[in-house]
Amino acid sequence: MRNNRAMAMPPHRIAVLALDGVVGLDLGTPSQVFGTARDADGVRRYAVEVCTAGRRPVRSTAGYQVLPEHGLELLETADTVVVPGIHEGPAMTDGTIDPEVRAALRGAYERGARIMSICTGAFVLAAAGLLDGRRATTHWAYADRFRRLHPSVELDPDVLFIDGGRVLTSAGVAAGIDLCLHVIRTDHGSEVANRAARRCVVPPWREGGQAQYIERPVPKATDTSTAAAREWARQRLHEPVSLRDMAERSRMSVRTFTRRFRSETGLSPAQWLLQQRTDHARLLLETTDLSIDQVARRSGFGTTAALRQQLHQRLGVPPSTYRRTFRHP
Incomplete structure (x- = not known):
């Protein structure tokens, strides 16, 4: 019966x-990630197709041409529209796009479709007027240009990504994978998303609010890392871990260790440790039947109480609500 229900769901x-x-x-990411999303019976949960204006x-940017099988009419029936990043064209230079493309994107949104961008695809959504007054992200290297062209965004x-409900944007390159997995998790729960992540050989979860890997000096000597x-x-998240303990493991003073740690991770040791504990708690809530107290x-x-406070601060929900959301599609 379970398999019959899955087969009946398009x-x-x-x-x-x-x-x-x-x-x-960026172009291949949606097909690869969504294409691996299957339920426990192996039924595919997404059908991904590529289109261009006029099927042209x-x-x-990789040195090949894309020969699409569909034109913009595909946007008229799609449940979700994904715009991959671009590295040239009027959307990147003057903040405009072909009126035909603009109308198709706006029509899809007004019809109720979910709209997503990967990397500089946000320039296209902004040019279509879909990001006005919204919070959005794009590749950090293009942030100044984006702000000049679209000050209303x-x-x-x-x-890494921002889920704005029906309009979602991601940062560059691998962040597009994170956004796709986030959407799968939202649509079908952790089991399906984690299975897709394993097939793609990527981490099953990186929080959208995690910082992009913005250009920073990288220490050259590995023995000082x-x-x-x-x-x-x-390996000791369940135990008390102090800054002095971590510094001693690296044979550094606390001051030197803190400076090097922030240079390598972009976070203070305390912020990093809190993030690791939170991510581990979320994994346990998603994948085990441990009580909330045991997870804490x-x-x-x-x-x-401490776990509840942290989850509410980062996600706006208590542990029990988080578990219900991601354990049951």
């Missing part, structure tokens, strides 16, 4: 809109 239709100068990796070939270039201390701390202890928060 797959969610995704249209990937490719424009001239499309980024090759478009050039990719609340740009946050420091995060804080990586070993971070791994040591990860095993992730190092100690008490249910």
Whole structure:
């Protein structure tokens, strides 16, 4: 009966809109990630197709042409529209797009479709007027240009992705994978999303609010890295871990360790440790039947109240609500 119900549910239709100068990796990400999303019976949950304006070939930044099987009419019936990043064209230079493309995107949104962008695909959504007054993100390297072209958009270039309900945007390159997995998780729960992540050989979860890997100096000498201390701390999230303990593992003074740690991770040791504990708690809530109190202890928060406070601060929901959301589609 379970298999019959799954077979009776049609797959969610995704249209990937490719424009001239499309980024090759961004173009392939939706097909790869959504294409691996299957339920426990192996039934595909998404059908992904690519389209261009007029079914015309478009050039990719990877040195090949894309020969689509569909035109913009695909946007008229899609449940979700994804716009991959681009590296050239009027959307990047003067903030405009072809009126035909603009009308198709706005028509899809007004019809009720979910709209997503990967990387600089946010320039296209902004040119279509779909990001006005909204919070959005794009690749950090293009943030200044984006702000000049679209001052009415609340740009946050420091995060991996932003879920604005029916309009979602992601940062560059691998952040598009994070956004696709987030959508699968939202649509079908953690089991399906984690299965898709395993097939793609990527981490099943990186929080959208996690910082982009913005250009920072990288320490050259591996023996002065804080990586070993971070791994040591990860294995002991259920125990008290002090800054002095971590510094001693790296044979550094607390001051030197703190400076190097922030240089390598973009976070203070305390912020990083709190993030690791929170992520571990979320994983336990999603994948185990441990009580909330047990999850709090095993992730190092100690008490249910402390875990509840942290989850509410980061996600706006208590542990029990989070578990219900991501354990049951």
